Amino acid sequence: MKIYDAYRMGIEAGMARDLRPGSEVERILDDARAVYDSLPEDLKELYDEERLWNPYADSRFSVGAEKAKELDAERMMWGIDITSAEVLLADRLREKGQRIDAVIAHHPLGTSKTCFPEVMMQMTAMFSSMGVPEEKAYELVKERMEKVLRGMQGYNYNQAADAARMLDIPLFNIHAPADNMVEEFMVRKMKEDDPSTLQDIIDSLMKEPEARVAARCNSPPIILLGRPEDECGKIMVKMNGGTSFSKETYEALADAGVKTIIAMHYPDDHYETAQKAGINLIISGHMASDSIGVNLICDLWEKEGIEVIPCSGFTRFSRNRYDVEDRRCEHRRPGGPRAYVRVHVQQLQGLHEAVRCRAIGHRDDVRRWNTELRLQDGRVPGVRQELSDRSAAVRTCRRGHRRGRKDSD
Ligand SMILES: [Fe+2]
Numbered sequence: 001m002k003i004y005d006a007y008r009m010g011i012e013a014g015m016a017r018d019l020r021p022g023s024e025v026e027r028i029l030d031d032a033r034a035v036y037d038s039l040p041e042d043l044k045e046l047y048d049e050e051r052l053w054n055p056y057a058d059s060r061f062s063v064g065a066e067k068a069k070e071l072d073a074e075r076m077m078w079g080i081d082i083t084s085a086e087v088l089l090a091d092r093l094r095e096k097g098q099r100i101d102a103v104i105a106h107h108p109l110g111t112s113k114t115c116f117p118e119v120m121m122q123m124t125a126m127f128s129s130m131g132v133p134e135e136k137a138y139e140l141v142k143e144r145m146e147k148v149l150r151g152m153q154g155y156n157y158n159q160a161a162d163a164a165r166m167l168d169i170p171l172f173n174i175h176a177p178a179d180n181m182v183e184e185f186m187v188r189k190m191k192e193d194d195p196s197t198l199q200d201i202i203d204s205l206m207k208e209p210e211a212r213v214a215a216r217c218n219s220p221p222i223i224l225l226g227r228p229e230d231e232c233g234k235i236m237v238k239m240n241g242g243t244s245f246s247k248e249t250y251e252a253l254a255d256a257g258v259k260t261i262i263a264m265h266y267p268d269d270h271y272e273t274a275q276k277a278g279i280n281l282i283i284s285g286h287m288a289s290d291s292i293g294v295n296l297i298c299d300l301w302e303k304e305g306i307e308v309i310p311c312s313g314f315t316r317f318s319r320n321r322y323d324v325e326d327r328r329c330e331h332r333r334p335g336g337p338r339a340y341v342r343v344h345v346q347q348l349q350g351l352h353e354a355v356r357c358r359a360i361g362h363r364d365d366v367r368r369w370n371t372e373l374r375l376q377d378g379r380v381p382g383v384r385q386e387l388s389d390r391s392a393a394v395r396t397c398r399r400g401h402r403r404g405r406k407d408s409d
Contacts, residue, residue, distance in 0.1 A: 001072070003072070010297045010300070013300055014176055014177020017180040018122065019129065028055045033052055035047075058117075058118070059112055059174045062110025062158075063161050064168070067170060071101060073101050075101055075307045076103070077309040078105075078314055079314055081106070104171075105173035106314065112173055113155055116152065119176045121141055126236070130256050132256045140248060141241075147246075148242075179242075179290075181297060182292045185293075185296060187237045198226045198227065198229075199229065205221040205282075213317075214315075219285055219288070223280070224283050230280060232259060232280065235259070236258045237261075237263075238261055244270070250270070250277040260281075261274070261280070264283070290313070296319070
């Protein structure tokens with residue numbers, strides 16, 4: 001798959017999970033086409049043509065789009081926030097011999113930075129689905145969106161993009177589509193787990209490996225407002241929409257019967273307003289929740305053979321299921337007899353993923369090593385690829401050697 005096709009796949013996955021009716025998303029694209037067609041030629045060349053197929057202003061291919069249509073995507077680096085530092089990091093890894101085909105950000109940057117608040121209009125569908133009258137929802141979101149949009153105008157939007165351009169590294173970001181993925185994931189999760197109390201919600205969130213990794217870093221999901229034994233009542237999951245909604249929204253949500261909100265994070269001045277409205281607040285965790293959305297896109301790519309190297313706050317964990325796989329590849333250890341490596345790849349549910357590798361020698365020199373590799377960040381597919389590679393298989397056996405496991409049968 002080409003890099004640009006992978007990007008497009010991520011955007012389209014988000015479109016399939018957009019809370020708005022398909023006709024509304026189509027209307028956004030039609031409006032963009034109408035604007036483009038009406039422009040004189042000298043302004044057409046300035047138009048952001050991605051608007052013609054991508055309805056998310058917060059997600060753009062900022063550097064190297066044309067080249068990315070020709071280049072294969074095999075190994076890309078994805079971080080929640082990409083700055084010039086991460087671009088340099090990618091370049092440094094390339095220098096050290098690692099393959100990095102592109103750098104990906106979750107949060108807007110480059111071409112998507114200044115206009116990103118346009119995606120906030122997605123929140124109207126979220127509030128309407130909770131029972132807020134459509135007109136009221138529109139009014140609340142539009143006012144807040146315009147305020148955020150005004151605030152974005154002074155940003156140095158191209159800092160990381162310029163670094164990528166100078167180092168010739170394709171750079172893009174996927175924000176709303178990944179947030180749409182985690183929104184759908186969380187809504188379904190709450191339906192399935194059907195929590196009664198706020199503590200039940202925390203227990204449900206803590207089942208996810210991203211939340212467990214965050215908990216290890218002292219950032220577990222928390223009850224920001226309410227007591228563990230409080231009934232959660234009607235729950236609103238707020239994972240997408242670009243950024244936080246206005247604090248005036250709490251009253252409208254309370255009128256619609258919402259009792260608990262689960263969001264990645266809240267501005268501090270929301271605390272008192274939510275308390276007055278009698279709404280409980282749960283923080284699902286910013287890095288943990290963003291990681292879930294990003295992971296769900298990485299899982300789609302994984303099936304296409306694309307490996308993602310996580311960085312900058314992103315915890316990679318695959319939800320693709322792999323059956324135990326038994327494959328053999330032949331290799332010859334330096335100076336040693338020919339041997340076979342039988343690789344068992346098994347993805348385990350939970351925080352710990354493991355690949356069991358068993359190398360079996362034959363002829364007179366029968367050796368066997370059982371090596372359990374604890375992987376970081378769910379890189380099971382990468383390991384699969386590595387293990388089918390001869391040199392990596394040798395490395396695996398050497399690791400077994402060092403551990404002194406041999407000749408068990
Ligand atoms: Fe985020």
